Amino acid sequence: HKGDTSHVLYILMDGLVDVVIRKPHSKSKSSSRRHGMVVATLRPPACFGEYGVFADEPRAxxxxxxxxxxxxACSKEVLSLALTVLPSEVYDTIAAQFASNMAKIYKVRPADLQELLLFHGWDVQPLEQLVRHMEPVCVAPGTVMIQARVNSTCMYYVSKGKVEEAQLDAAGNVVHSQVCGAGSLLGARACxxxxxxxxxxxxxxxxxAWRLPKAQLIDFMLAxxxxxxxxxxxxxxxxASQLPRPDIRSLALDGTCLQGLPEAVLSQIESHLSPRVLQPRAEVLKAGAPVQDLQFLVRGSCTFGPTVVTAPQLLGLDLLLENKQQWPHGVVASEMVEVWALPIESIKKVLRTTSKRHCPQAASAFALLLK
Known part of the structure; x- marks a missing residue:
């Protein structure tokens, strides 16, 4: 019946069956011949129910x-097991057929793209052109759709199913993961x-899902x-908003005036950190900019004048201690970088307040910052 969960694939060997859908604008939920509309008659040999079983869909x-x-009759469990042992080229052929069917069922509309962060502000007309370049794909459970630490060639808009999106650090460790479903856009940043x-x-x-090649996206954007x-x-x-807050004790404090501060004081200072994520060749700081913040480079590398600095690195404290008012060189990202800014006035405020509570380490650090 229409709407039922698909658990069985049927292979018709003898007799005739009608495929019945609900009439357009019908208020009845029934898809019987009386209330529905016959759209096809199947003659043997034929199979039905395969789409719902393969794609885990309710019957249409x-x-x-x-x-x-x-x-x-073939149960979903038996079919799913059989699919796992098929040669990859056979499975790919089946998946391509279902992707073709998906293109007729789950169409991408410009209005769907307008709701995504990437396409805010775009008009319907150019998005209609972009949709024409999107390709339907159907992938099996366990398939890695986007690899980390490689150059991506496409992004995906999910129409049906669930995927895990894992955020990896520079060492390849998972720092955050989430389950994404229909309406999710995946891989946009790397494109x-x-x-x-x-x-x-x-x-x-x-x-x-619908796959959009990187080249098509960039051509569209450059217009x-x-x-x-x-x-x-x-x-x-x-x-930047999705970054886990770093532990300030790990942010290259060795040998600085902040080393050795009590954990409670460091926690107060840490609360003032604000993140930025910047792409390669982006300007982190301009030469001549006032020294107002310390910059904690958590990921990636930058050029600081003639020097290349690599995370983890603390930038700006030496200028502050030398009473420099401006950055002598610009800081430019050599790759994607994560930078956390810490306002110097916020540090001074925390240390000033804490030093009054008879904390020698805070008083000493505060005195150094005021030199």
Missing amino acids: ASVVCRERVFAW MFPETSTIRVTALTTTQ SPELFLQAQDRLNKQS
């Missing part, structure tokens, strides 16, 4: 026997910036440079 139609029939992917996307169920830059800025802010 009812199949009604026109006469006495003979058929073989929008000249950097390797920092996420790994793995299908948890049979997943139907409107201002909107392209705005989209990059939104992605950077989104990435």
Whole structure:
């Protein structure tokens, strides 16, 4: 019956069956011949129910026997097990067929893309052109759709299914993961910036998605440079908002005036950290900018004048202690970087307040910062 969970694939060997769907604008939920509309009649040999079983979909139609029939039934469990041992080229052929069917069922509309962070502000007309370049794909559970630490060639818009998006650090360790479903856009950042992917996307169920090649996305974006830059800025802010807050004790404090401060004091200072994520060749700081913040480089590397600095690194404290008012050189990202800014006035405020509570380490650090 239409709407039922698909647990069985049927192979028709004798007799006739009608495929019945609900009539357009019908208020009845029934898909019987009386209330529905016959859209096809199947003659042997034929199979039905395969789409729902393969793609884990509720049935889209009812199949009604026109006469006495003979058929073989195959349970979903048996079929799923059989699919796992098929040669990859056979499975790919089946998946391609289902992807073709998916293109008829789960269409991507420009309005769907407008709701995504990447395409905020874009008009319907150019998005209609972009949709035409999207390709339907159907992947099996366990398939890695996007590899981490490689250059991505495409992004995905999920129409059906569930995937795990894992955020990896520079060492390849998972620092954050989440389950994404229909309506999710995956891999956009690595397509929008000249950097390797920092996420790994793995299908948890049979997943139907629309794939957009990176080249098509970039061509589309370059047609409107201002909107392209705005989209990059939104992605950077989104990435920064998802960063786990670093432990300030791990941020290159050895040998600085902040080393040895009590944990309670460091926790107060840590609360003032604010993150930024920047793409390669982005300007972290301009030469001549006032020294107002310490910059904790948590990931990636930058050029600081003639010097290359690599995370973890603390920038700006030496300038502060030398009473320098401006950054002598610009700081430019050599790759994707994560930088946490810490306002110097916030540090002084915490140390000033704490030193009054008879904390010698805070009083000493405060005195150094005021030199």
